[in-house]
């Protein structure tokens with residue numbers, strides 16, 4: 001895990017950051033490094049600590065202990081310089097001004113803004129530039145918030161549940177815009193409850209629970225660490241004794257005449273099954289990210305899952 005600060009390659013560095021509200025440890029010792037150009041999803045149940053983490057990152061709140069650095073600087077400085085753009089959950093709608101006027105107004109508050117036409121194009125708002133912002137659909141209004149976040153020409157954008165309450169089409173349009181921004185070499189951190197969004201749009205997923213990092217890796221790494229692969233086949237009346245002892249197998253479930261094996265080493269498991277001629281109706285499938293997430297968070301609260309260490313080592 002990267003905890004170095006001040007290097008040109010590190011966009012975000014959390015070092016042993018904590019934040020408590022009364023008896024609640026909302027952020028409980030988070031170490032997190034995000035490299036420039038990465039798109040990272042912050043995933044966690046309600047109350048896991050995602051918004052608190054984002055508020056600390058943006059300097060909207062101060063950590064009790066530990067340190068947050070953005071491009072080697074204190075968050076407030078980086079935000080002021082326009083290096084960070086944010087789209088938060090409770091952004092208030094403004095009325096009466098047009099989309100272009102609003103983005104122009106925000107852009108003027110930054111030292112090196114993005115040209116307004118470019119911000120509008122990147123957010124997919126070119127055709128709506130003259131429309132009043134209080135006469136937009138939910139999805140269009142969300143794109144305006146994205147354009148506002150882009151106005152300062154940021155190198156890092158932080159999005160707190162950016163697609164909550166959007167329909168499928170609006171979500172797709174939003175992620176298209178976000179990917180366009182990321183392709184320019186920028187860094188993105190977003191929180192979400194939609195696992196498929198994290199899977200489709202993030203290079204890396206950080207799972208938080210009870211204010212701690214439970215797991216950190218690619219979607220594939222999380223799936224492997226949290227449940228491995230399911231190898232299933234028809235028993236065709238054959239005995240089930242001995243299946244648990246096959247190489248790689250971590251659990252065995254029998255459903256009717258079908259055996260479902262969880263395996264940490266599916267190749268070895270399949271070879272062993274083939275040697276015993278147990279390959280009728282054979283299927284090999286990774287666990288879903290949903291399953292992986294539930295497996296990871298089910299073990300919490302308590303000690304951070306061991307998977308976190310193994311994933312970090314593999315990064």
Ligand SMILES: Nc1ncnc2c1ncn2[C@@H]1O[C@H](COP(=O)(O)OP(=O)(O)OP(=O)(O)O)[C@@H](O)[C@H]1O
Pocket residue numbers: 021024025026044045046047048049050051052053
């Ligand atoms: N200002 C506050 N005062 C008191 N408790 C707070 C405050 N902000 C957050 N908390 C508590 O800290 C914990 C983490 O909250 P946080 O909002 O960071 O979670 P989250 O992962 O963003 O949740 P959600 O997915 O529901 O938005 C929760 O137990 C929450 O009740």
